[in-house]
Amino acid sequence: MNKTGIAVHGGAGTIRKSSMTPEKEISYKDGLREALLKGWEVLNKHGSALDAVEKTVQTLEDNPLFNAGKGSVFTNEGRHSMDASIMDGKNLDAGCVSSVSNIKNPVLLARKIMDHSGFVFLSGKGAEEFARIHGLEFENDEYFFNEFRYQQYQKALKENKYQLDHSEDSPADISPDLTDEKKFGTVGAVALDSYGNLAACTSTGGMTNTKYGRIGDTPLIGAGTYANNNTCAVSCTGDGEFFIRTVAAFNVSSLMELKDLSIYDACNEIVHGKLKNIGGEGGLIAIDKKGNIVLSFNSEGMYRAYTKNGKDIEIKIYKD
């Protein structure tokens, strides 16, 4: 079998070992492993990179620990507003969705948009209508309810602050540092399949107490997600506004294509150069056509994992 590989992230930010418990660490790592292996199974059966990243992100969307799908945070109106995107490096096909509620798996909707809408990017009520016509699974508000997320939301409401991130602290210790910590709740995956095709996808439940229909980088091709067989597949997580302004995901690909940088140097230049230069915090995962994988971030931590063969799995949270 040709080289294959898959990487996953579950968000980046100020993830402090001091505010973690061994039990919580295990839960996060288990969640990442499960999602990674679901995608790996697809690759191992000679499935496509596209199906693999979709499966991995779907698995994370179903896990309430991560801010996407079931685990989505609350908006200012007490709703859940979700975004996702997916891109096929083989032909640059893409599907994106923003500002949808009650869709069980926004990544499946992004894929359906790519395959069946004739468009690339659908949003809001219109995207939900498209989802209904195409038989996507809906869930009621209770499915997305989570006591911890609700407390985050109530606190953010009271303080009249946007919560630019999601915090994984236990409810008891939110108070002092909920808004001091920056944790970017996004999930994403990138993969290379045995046919040499690359794919990327990203999904998010947005920001706690967010207002005004804010859209971050997650559903935007070029900013939060990009895949091109000639270069790499990238999925980002972080301060969305900075990833949009630096066109972060596509920028990695450009540096490889036009400046002939390796995937390591290209990711490094974006994460520790262009993003950091304008104050952008977060990280990204990337894979190239040779199966090289990079998981890079300029924040304290990033939930991340990868495997190149399904056996040697590396799962990390902090810098080391």
Next chain:
Amino acid sequence: MNKTGIAVHGGAGTIRKSSMTPEKEISYKDGLREALLKGWEVLNKHGSALDAVEKTVQTLEDNPLFNAGKGSVFTNEGRHSMDASIMDGKNLDAGCVSSVSNIKNPVLLARKIMDHSGFVFLSGKGAEEFARIHGLEFENDEYFFNEFRYQQYQKALKENKYQLDHSEDSPADISPDLTDEKKFGTVGAVALDSYGNLAACTSTGGMTNTKYGRIGDTPLIGAGTYANNNTCAVSCTGDGEFFIRTVAAFNVSSLMELKDLSIYDACNEIVHGKLKNIGGEGGLIAIDKKGNIVLSFNSEGMYRAYTKNGKDIEIKIYKD
């Protein structure tokens, strides 16, 4: 005064001389000239490129001939759904808005989002709420009503076709070729000011009979709009989906920054290379830090104009 310049487009597509009348040509050219000169006045008084492109696009939004603001086409629900974006090449600040109705000038809202929201991209009802709080001007549905656009919409509805474009044919001759012609209704401007700053912005009323909350390239930084003082400012118009998948506007900038291409060669590679290779039709306007201006398209025509000194104004519609 240092070199300055400004360029404007009013959409690209299959614009046939045979379906034009001398009177219509004059109306379009007058509209482009008026908008260009409004922006030029700003530059001439040592105003910023940002203010200049905003003023130019606002003027086009107020002109019912162009598919943006007042001249916006009808969606499937018989509404007007508008998108816009603006970017400052000095600091990579950006503001974007999608899927708003009844906002008189979406470009002013994009600017307000950039300057006052703390976010980059707002959408839908939330963006309208932000607009209300910040005193943006609203207009009722009658303001946006236009008999010709309404006939386009009715015809598209009847044929159950999306109208991927806007047609400038007189109502009487819509029937045979409304959907054969591809005309991309978007307006945009790029400018270089006397301080050496670049800026770009783009605005659209979308596609006739569009559904599902479709978002095109117009509000997307990197796809439809991009500005960076180190390279260029770009505004696109065309088959939005292809401009998203090729990250067209930022791609021009990347080719200049990383491959050291001239603005002419960079635009050429995107419009006649990367876009055309995947079937993408349309065009773009661009200006670099030396004041070089490119107005490039792979469709039959593009409403376009530019000036470098406010006196020599070039205004064109067709290829020659």
